[in-house]
Amino acid sequence: MTTAPETTPARKGAEESRQSALEAWLAHHRDSARQSLADQLGHPVASLLSWLAMAVALALPALLALGLMNLGALTHTLDASRQATLYFSSPPEDATVLQLKASLVALPEVAKVEYLSPDAALDTFRAINEAADLLAGLDANPLPASLQVTLKADTPLERLDVLKTQWSALPGIESVQLDTVWLERLQALETVLQRAWGLLAILLGLAALLFIGNTVRLAIENRRDEILVSRLVGATDAWVRRPFLYMGAWYGLIGAVLAAVLVHLCMAMVAGPVEALSALYFSAFRLEWPGLSGTLILLLAGSALGWLGAWLTVLRELQKVEPR
Amino acid sequence: MIVFDRVSKRYSSGQDALLNISFRLGRGEMAFLTGHSGAGKSTLLKLIMAMETASGGRIEVGGRDVSQLQRNQIAFYRRHVGVVFQEHHLLFNRTVFDNVAMPLRIAGFTPRETARRVRAALDKVGLLRKEKAYPLELSGGEQQRVGIARAVVNRPPLLLADEPTGNLDPDLSAEIMQLFRDFNQVGTTVFIASHDIALIERMGCRVVHLENGRLVSGGQA
Numbered sequence: 001m002t003t004a005p006e007t008t009p010a011r012k013g014a015e016e017s018r019q020s021a022l023e024a025w026l027a028h029h030r031d032s033a034r035q036s037l038a039d040q041l042g043h044p045v046a047s048l049l050s051w052l053a054m055a056v057a058l059a060l061p062a063l064l065a066l067g068l069m070n071l072g073a074l075t076h077t078l079d080a081s082r083q084a085t086l087y088f089s090s091p092p093e094d095a096t097v098l099q100l101k102a103s104l105v106a107l108p109e110v111a112k113v114e115y116l117s118p119d120a121a122l123d124t125f126r127a128i129n130e131a132a133d134l135l136a137g138l139d140a141n142p143l144p145a146s147l148q149v150t151l152k153a154d155t156p157l158e159r160l161d162v163l164k165t166q167w168s169a170l171p172g173i174e175s176v177q178l179d180t181v182w183l184e185r186l187q188a189l190e191t192v193l194q195r196a197w198g199l200l201a202i203l204l205g206l207a208a209l210l211f212i213g214n215t216v217r218l219a220i221e222n223r224r225d226e227i228l229v230s231r232l233v234g235a236t237d238a239w240v241r242r243p244f245l246y247m248g249a250w251y252g253l254i255g256a257v258l259a260a261v262l263v264h265l266c267m268a269m270v271a272g273p274v275e276a277l278s279a280l281y282f283s284a285f286r287l288e289w290p291g292l293s294g295t296l297i298l299l300l301a302g303s304a305l306g307w308l309g310a311w312l313t314v315l316r317e318l319q320k321v322e323p324r
Numbered sequence: 325m326i327v328f329d330r331v332s333k334r335y336s337s338g339q340d341a342l343l344n345i346s347f348r349l350g351r352g353e354m355a356f357l358t359g360h361s362g363a364g365k366s367t368l369l370k371l372i373m374a375m376e377t378a379s380g381g382r383i384e385v386g387g388r389d390v391s392q393l394q395r396n397q398i399a400f401y402r403r404h405v406g407v408v409f410q411e412h413h414l415l416f417n418r419t420v421f422d423n424v425a426m427p428l429r430i431a432g433f434t435p436r437e438t439a440r441r442v443r444a445a446l447d448k449v450g451l452l453r454k455e456k457a458y459p460l461e462l463s464g465g466e467q468q469r470v471g472i473a474r475a476v477v478n479r480p481p482l483l484l485a486d487e488p489t490g491n492l493d494p495d496l497s498a499e500i501m502q503l504f505r506d507f508n509q510v511g512t513t514v515f516i517a518s519h520d521i522a523l524i525e526r527m528g529c530r531v532v533h534l535e536n537g538r539l540v541s542g543g544q545a
Contacts, residue, residue, distance in 0.1 A: 024432025229413050232373070233427035233474070234403035236396050323375050 028242060036246040040254070047251075050215050054255020057208040058302050059262040061201035062290070066267065068193055070274075070288050075186050082155065082183075086147040086167055089174035091118060096172060097147075104149060109159060112150040118143050144174065157184055205305060208255075212248050212309030219247060220317045227321045237318070244314045245307055252306020256299045263290060263298070325351045325482055325513040326372060331381035333367050333537075340537050341367040345381070347532055347543040349515060351481075354508040355542070356524045357517040359534035365517040368534070369486050372515075373407060374398045386481060403431050406475030406512075410487035412467050414459040420446065420470050421455040427478045445473040449503060465496035469503070476507055483507055485516040489523065497523055 019027065040047040092100075097115050104113045116124070121143040151160065160178055167176045220227070227240055271287050278285040290298070326349040333342040342364045349355055357365050370376040371383055374390050383390040386404060393401055414423050421442055428438040446452045449469040451462075459467050468488060475483060485504065489497035501523060508514045518524060524531055532542035 019432050019434055021432070027432070028429075225413070226415055229415060230426060230430060231399070232375075232402065232407060232413070233430060233478075234399050234401075235430045236399040239399075239430060323373075324370075 028239065032242040033246045033250075036243050037250050039247070040250055047254075050211070050251045051254045051258055053211050054208055054251055054302060054306065055258035055262060057204040057211070058256050058259035058298060058305075059266075061197065061204055062259060062263050062294075062298055063266055064193075064197045064200060066263065066288070066290060066294075068190070068197055071190055071193065073288055074278075074285055075183070075190065082151040082160070084149040084151060084160075084164070084167070084176060084178040086149065086170070086176050087174045088145040088147075088172055090172070091145050092172055097145075100147065100170070100172075104147065107163075109151050109155045109163065110149055111152045114148040114150075116146045116148055118145050121146065157187065208252075208305050209309040209312065212251055212306050213313035215251065216244050216248055216310045216313045217317050219244060220314070220321065224321055227318070228323050231321075232323050240318055241311075241314050244318075245310050248306040248308075248310025248313075249303045250306065252302040252304065252309075253299060255306070256302025259302065260290075260295050260298050325349050325353070325386060326515065327382070327384040328368075329382040329384075331371065331378050331383055333364075333371060333376065334379045342371075342378075342534075343537045345534075345537075345539050347539060349513060352508070352511050352513055353530070354505065354514040354527075355516075355530040355532055356527070357515060357532045357534065358519055358521065358524060360519065362536075363534040364537045365519075365534060366486055367537075369407075369484055369515075369517055372482075372484060373405060374401060403427065403478060404480050404482065406478065406480040406483040408468070408471050408475045408483070408485040408488045410490040412471035414467060414470055414474075416459050418458070419455065420451060420457050420459065420462070423459065423470055424455075424473045424477050427474060431478060441477055441479075442473075445477040446470075448476070448506075449473045465492055465499070468492065468496075468500060472500070472503055476512070480512070482513045482515070485514075485518075487518055488516060489518065489520060494523070498526075501527060 086100075101113045101115065104110050118141045122141050125143060151163075164176050164178045167173060230240060267287070267289055274287050278287075326347075328345050328347050331342060331345045332340070334340050345364075345368070357368060359365055367376065371378055372385060372390070374393055378391055385401075388401065390401070415426075424442045424445055425438050428441055433441070443452060443455070446455055449472055451466060451469055451473065454462060454466065454470075459470060462470065468491075472485075472488070475485075483504070488504075489500050492500065497520065504514050504516060505527070530542055533540045
């Protein structure tokens with residue numbers, strides 16, 4: 001820093017004793033953050049209610065989001081085993097089968113095509129069905145020949161319907177079985193749950209904002225004298241606001257830490273049964289945990305929500321605390 | 325230091341608190357503002373502090389037009405005006421040291437410089453040994469001196485006081501007035517609102533006299 005020639009020694013001394021605006025600003029941020037954290041930790045019983053309210057308001061949507069994430073993963077696992085069966089009206093010629101197989105495999109949606117002859121179908125039927133003895137009484141094998149088509153997982157449901165219609169019209173094909181109805185239902189359920197999650201998150205977010213707002217409003221009321229005096233001795237609006245904004249952010253952050261603990265506890269409690277269940281049905285499915293990024297998002301969302309709640313209140317309430 | 329040019333103040337209730345007030349207070353001057361309760365003394369000080377805005381006229385303090393100050397400029401402006409209140413507005417949950425340190429912390433002084441200046445101010449008002457005490461542990465006169473220390477700790481060029489001796493007995497009042505005179509002697513402009521006529525007369529300073537919101541005497545130095 002250069003010293004202007006007209007700067008008298010006394011004035012120079014005064015300038016050195018004062019921090020730069022940036023340093024003072026940073027120092028006040030540090031002090032506000034530290035002081036408001038110390039206030040909360042120093043009164044754990046009084047703060048507990050606010051922390052827990054924030055924790056619950058954050059943990060519920062977080063748990064639902066995790067549930068949805070897992071449901072998404074589950075449907076994805078199921079999608080992977082999407083299969084269509086094309087039944088022949090009469091046992092086909094080998095050439096017809098090869099030609100049809102080739103044309104189906106050429107489609108972008110198709111992963112694999114396998115021919116199942118009536119004999120092979122009968123063997124499979126016998127292997128999985130104890131009632132197969134019923135068939136033994138018949139003269140001929142009643143089972144039709146079929147093509148087992150495995151579709152790629154990312155094929156949209158609407159496209160499946162189109163394919164089904166096209167395939168039904170193929171010469172020599174009696175019918176096409178493609179069970180998309182329950183997949184559609186599952187997807188519709190997912191949409192409903194997503195919407196419900198969005199609404200719940202918004203409502204609980206609002207509740208958290210109001211709660212933090214009220215807590216900050218009470219704090220402003222308690223520190224009314226301090227605010228008045230600091231205004232009289234030259235505090236700016238930003239200076240007066242700062243401790244309250246940090247207060248809100250701390251409530252949000254500590255609430256979010258508790259919410260993260262709550263979420264992990266709940267996950268640990270359902271993880272065992274869910275994985276036992278998935279082992280019985282869908283071996284590819286693994287329970288998805290929030291992970292580091294999910295936890296960080298939760299902490300960030302909590303702090304932001306607390307800060308916003310404080311900000312909205314402070315904007316309104318501090319206008320009322322003016323020296324008169 | 326202070327220029328009032330045909331200043332009026334009418335409250336929203338329609339009541340006229342000040343009517344057509346004009347006077348000047350020179351740099352380094354010490355003066356009293358007197359009049360009955362309700363004469364407009366407090367309103368006049370509030371206008372100087374930018375706690376109220378004038379309904380008409382011009383107020384200049386230290387060359388700045390107070391009525392033109394933006395909200396955030398008011399905060400910085402107040403750092404150049406020390407104020408002592410009758411009810412001294414101390415924070416009872418903070419030590420004497422922290423009370424006096426407030427203006428310095430707001431103005432962004434380093435902790436070391438803050439401590440140095442707070443002790444200098446407390447030494448000046450004779451309360452250096454009470455820095456760790458809380459205001460409620462102090463007598464009325466001591467509390468008022470903490471208020472004065474807080475008003476001057478920033479070394480403002482202008483010091484205002486609103487009935488600073490209102491609750492004190494004559495001996496204590498005289499001590500407080502002597503303090504103001506000391507600050508004035510090192511160059512601070514001092515303007516004190518008081519209705520304690522006897523005390524004012526003993527001080528032998530210029531007296532700006534208000535009655536029912538009008539200036540009746542003392543407008544000229």
